Amino acid sequence: MLRWILFVIFYLALGAYTLQALKTATRYPWVYYLFMAISLLVLGNFIYQFTWGETQGRVLSRPKSYAFGLLLTVLAFQAITILFLFSEDIFRLIAGGYQRFFGGSKTFSLPERRRFLSLLGLGLASIPFGALLYGMYKGKYNxxxxxxxxxxxxxxxxxxxxxxxxxxxxxxxxxxxxxxxxxxxxxxxxxxxxxxxxxxxxxxxxxxxxxxxxxxxxxxxxxxxxxxxxxxxxxxxxxxxxxxxxxxxxxxxxxxxxxxxxxxxxxxxxxxxxxxxxxxxxxxxxxxxxxxxxxxxxxxxxxxxxxxxxxxxxxxxxxxxxxxxxxxxxxxxxxxxxxxxxxxxxxxxxxxxxxxxxxxxxxxxxxxxxxxxxxxxxxxxxxxxxxxxxxxxxxxxxxxxxxxxxxxx
CATH class of the missing domain: 3.60.21.10 (Metallo-dependent phosphatases)
Structure with missing residues (x-):
């Protein structure tokens, strides 16, 4: 049970971090809600298939395989997006610290995220996301x-x-x-x-x-x-x-x-x-x-x-x-x-x-x-x-x- 709790916390943390890139890249709320809905549906299906939906006698039934595949697709999207966000956040921390201690600022504040990097991260993340979906739809029989x-x-x-x-x-x-x-x-x-x-x-x-x-x-x-x-x-x-x-x-x-x-x-x-x-x-x-x-x-x-x-x-x-x-x-x-x-x-x-x-x-x-x-x-x-x-x-x-x-x- 503990591993499921830790996994859910980890997954939701990745999702929340990825959501920051979406909020920087676009101001349309429906994009955020769509992302959250897809992420939660994929997570819910994965948990169901690997717990209550267990098929007796198989390591990976077809429903479980697809649940795993969809989870992998979302995680790949999140991981690449976060790579860009995290690298920028390190830069923002350094820049904020420099301004606080050497730039004359009396308070510590982070520079705003750059929309360009969020768009670049999301764009690159869409490549493996689309490829993994294609692999499940067409690639396996190519x-x-x-x-x-x-x-x-x-x-x-x-x-x-x-x-x-x-x-x-x-x-x-x-x-x-x-x-x-x-x-x-x-x-x-x-x-x-x-x-x-x-x-x-x-x-x-x-x-x-x-x-x-x-x-x-x-x-x-x-x-x-x-x-x-x-x-x-x-x-x-x-x-x-x-x-x-x-x-x-x-x-x-x-x-x-x-x-x-x-x-x-x-x-x-x-x-x-x-x-x-x-x-x-x-x-x-x-x-x-x-x-x-x-x-x-x-x-x-x-x-x-x-x-x-x-x-x-x-x-x-x-x-x-x-x-x-x-x-x-x-x-x-x-x-x-x-x-x-x-x-x-x-x-x-x-x-x-x-x-x-x-x-x-x-x-x-x-x-x-x-x-x-x-x-x-x-x-x-x-x-x-x-x-x-x-x-x-x-x-x-x-x-x-x-x-x-x-x-x-």
Whole structure:
């Protein structure tokens, strides 16, 4: 209870401070009342959803996600506005003190706030405010097909030009627009890839979240089939289960559902993709993540029956596995496919110019193609969304990777 009281006080204090910028910028009372009404409605909805509106069995239901997203939007607006007000108030305090002690003034008084700075602060604050709203309305379904050509010296000849479509982090429990998901599934099929590889997090918490979407995902097609691995959310670790048996059954239900949808689920296993006498070893591990995430992945077990000389593609949900384990392994894994980070669903990307997201402070390899020690990884930005019900700058991704045999020189 205390944390809610402290949070409300903090939120209202930010709102009151932001209101000062509005009063400096405009003399129309309806603007102040509108701001206060929106702020209080967002706060009230957030408190309701995370207390009395709690949905049993989920960490973040859709109403809770939107309550969080709207709160984040208002807080972003307030924070940037306050940044300008606070910096000016420091200047006003210094100027007032100088006039009192050195300027001959007998009383201490603050100079008036400058309307220009309030307008500038409000204008800049409206950028993330609008972007976060756009991210919830449109950005979360702004699917992008990102294509990569990767060259290898030892790619089997028959696989020159072999095309892989990777999707990751579906988080089906967050979906709220069937037409947009149908569009995305069609977009995947339009790539006409040789194989489709899904790298984990089919659901947020429960297998039942995938039930409304299972038939649709069953329509994904590729010449050499569809393969999948589990992500950290697929195990149901983030909710309270009445019994261990229910949790275990939930995982089994999800595994069976993936198989029924046509996915060959790799649980620390391998398969061979074959073209004539040539073959590629496809290795799939369960989730292995740094920093408190589940470490069920067993790379040694998954690759125990393949040859060291095989060309290898590894499916591993969390890119920290590549950094901490795969790169140090005795086997050379030519290409690893991961997801997990979502690119934090927020950032700035201008191809060839800028690639930034706050998630880079936690994950060295967080989006796109990287190469270390002659080995590649693609970190998919994710198909779905979780927590904040939107995406800003880091759009949902369908990766299309073409394997190329490096020409002899």
């Amino acid at each position: 699917f992008q097909v990102l294509k990569y050509n990767l060259e290898f010296d030892d790619l089997p000849e028959a696989f020159d030009g072999y095309q892989i479509t990777q999707i990751s982090d579906v988080h089906s429990g967050s979906f709220d627009d069937r037409k947009k998901i149908e569009y995305a599934i069609n977009l995947v099929n339009q790539q006409e890839s040789d194989v489709i590889l899904f790298t984990g997090d089919m659901v947020n918490n429960k297998s039942e979240e995938m039930v409304p979407w299972a038939e649709l995902f069953s329509t994904l097609k590729a010449k050499d089939g569809k393969f999948s691995v589990l992500g950290n959310h697929d195990y149901g670790d983030y909710i309270q289960w009445e019994t261990a048996e229910l949790k275990s059954q939930n995982l089994e239900n999800l595994k069976n559902m993936q198989r029924e949808m046509g996915f060959d689920l790799l649980l620390n296993e391998h398969r061979y993709l074959k073209k004539g006498v040539d073959q590629i070893a496809l290795v799939g591990v369960e989730n292995w993540g740094r920093g408190g995430f589940k470490k069920a992945g067993d790379l040694k077990r998954a690759s125990s029956e393949i040859n060291s000389a095989d060309f290898k593609i590894l499916m591993s949900h969390d890119p920290s596995h590549w950094e901490d384990v795969v790169l140090k392994d005795d086997y050379h894994y030519h290409l690893t496919l991961s997801g997990h980070t979502h690119g934090m669903q927020f950032g700035i990307e201008i191809p060839g110019w800028v690639k930034w997201s706050p998630v880079k402070w936690r994950y060295k390899y967080w989006a796109g193609i990287y190469k270390e020690l002659g080995q590649f990884i693609n970190v998919n930005r994710g198909f779905g969304f979780l927590g904040y019900p939107g995406r800003v700058g880091i759009w949902p991704e369908i990766s299309v990777i073409t394997l190329k045999r490096k020409p002899l020189t």
